[in-house]
Amino acid sequence: MLELIEAALQRPNYIAFVVLFLWGLFIMVTHPNMVKKLVGMYLLQTSILLLLVTIGVKQDATVPILQGSDAVLSTADQMTPADYTNPLPHVLTLTAIVVQVATLGVSLALVTALYREYGSLDEDEILQGIE
């Protein structure tokens, strides 16, 4: 048990991911205010990005741009991959951020339209207003 706790404490990023993910999910599902729902959605999406960046980390590695003698074409075969971080998770993160921003844009547009029509941001109030 103690080892498990110790192992978990050595990986703060994963703990942060779990906390943010569940927190976001909770807000998103339970909160009646629509803008707060979106805040929850944003938290949830960002927590996944945090996980994605975390798995790309290597100890003592640098940015994935060939440096020093590695940049010479003739010696490119001898470079050590362990010196460079994995660029792919970062690329995926960038793409996921774009998707996230687009989602947020569409959802805020919907919320604005709802607010104009019903004068409220609270889902329960709006539903009452309709009935």
Add this chain to the structure above:
Amino acid sequence: MSYHLPVILFLLPFATAICMPMVGSRRRRWCRPMALTAVFAMCVAAVVNLWIVVEHGETRYAFGGWPISTSLPDAPLGIEWVNDGLASVMLVALSFLAWLCLFYGGPLTLQSLGAREVLYYTLILLLISGLTGIVLAGDIFNVFVFLEVAALSAYALVGIPGGRALIVAFRYLILGTLGASFYLLGVVFLYASTGTLNMADLAQQMADKPELMTSKAVIGGTTFMFIGFGIKMALFPLHGWLPGAYTRAPDSISPLLAALMTKVALYGWVRIMFWVLGARAEIGQVHVLTLLGGLGALAAVVGALLALSQEDVKRMFAYGGISHVGLILIGVSQGNSTGFAGSMFYLINDAVMQAGLFFIAGAAIHQHGTRTVEDLSRLRQSPWLIGALIVLALSMIGIPPTGGFFGKWHIILGAIEAGNYLAVAAVVVATVRALKMHGGVEISDLGAENVDAVRRGCVNLERHLRNIQKYYLMWVEK
């Protein structure tokens, strides 16, 4: 040229969508012909593509010429698109249905939209290109991006009429984004444990290293992916967004969504299930396909039950769609080629049926103001409409000359081959329910017969078919 056909198929709607605001802002009347032409060209390209795949076998497209799964065991660096038999057939169905929906949608929408017509067509074309991307993608992250492209356009399209539609669109957005986030989480887990996103490479690694299939990361990742796709395909406990969204969406949009969105998500899961995990995948000691079959049977029966209790016509059809997703999953999960082929046939068949049903629902609302099931009798004034509805309903029940029969027949045959009589019973129950849902018969006299159906399973099918015809005639005469 023929090598680039899959990309051309994607670019036709996509490029037109981008050009649409530029052309449309000056000449609004050009929007509809432009969209129709682009999707018609897509239909032609899809048919040519199918012919090429049938003649010369599958092709794999490497974006930018980077190495893909054909160069294994070298790492596949590039994004890969798979253009195989299943994908090319799906593309033909997708493009033809999309064209029909566009053609149908015109007269229903124009008056209320005004200047937003330009954006309306842009969104539809983006939706179509997103779906095309999901069908072709051979890379799990690529699937995520296209899922979101399609879903974002769908959220906006559902919200067009304003009022209550905005609320259901917002709910759809929240749940859809949750689904996409779960899927992305699954992708991260799989990437963390295998270091690749390419489907073929993933499958190769799963086959080479059996310990991967028992690792918690892969099991967890696959489960998250399934939950994500489950929300997108409206599998029974996760279907909350669907009935509202399809009911409130504009009449010109609901056929497109009903026919394609859930089916393409289901197709995406089938890709992951059979092309990445392999049919023999297990979680713990339980066969994944057994789990899927159980979920499918539940969805088929519950969806049909819920459909029965609906008053609104569009809502009833939407619940019918939930039931059919379950039916398709039952067939897929039998683990033999008969069931799989039947399911894939039923998937395309169901896309056509759902489109047809929502076409009729839209026309009924537009011409006769029919919104509830009881009012359907008003359709008597237009014989073509009611005739079409009857043919579609026959197909939904699965009367022999119609498409629904062959799909259901093969799903049942597959289940019998696998000795899975519970699945057979579920299909039959869903069928019996479907017949009642269209017969407009009183709900109270249905209970007893269904217990019967479960017990006797397939043997009863023929008798039920006769009953169906009887109910049908009753209804028509009424």
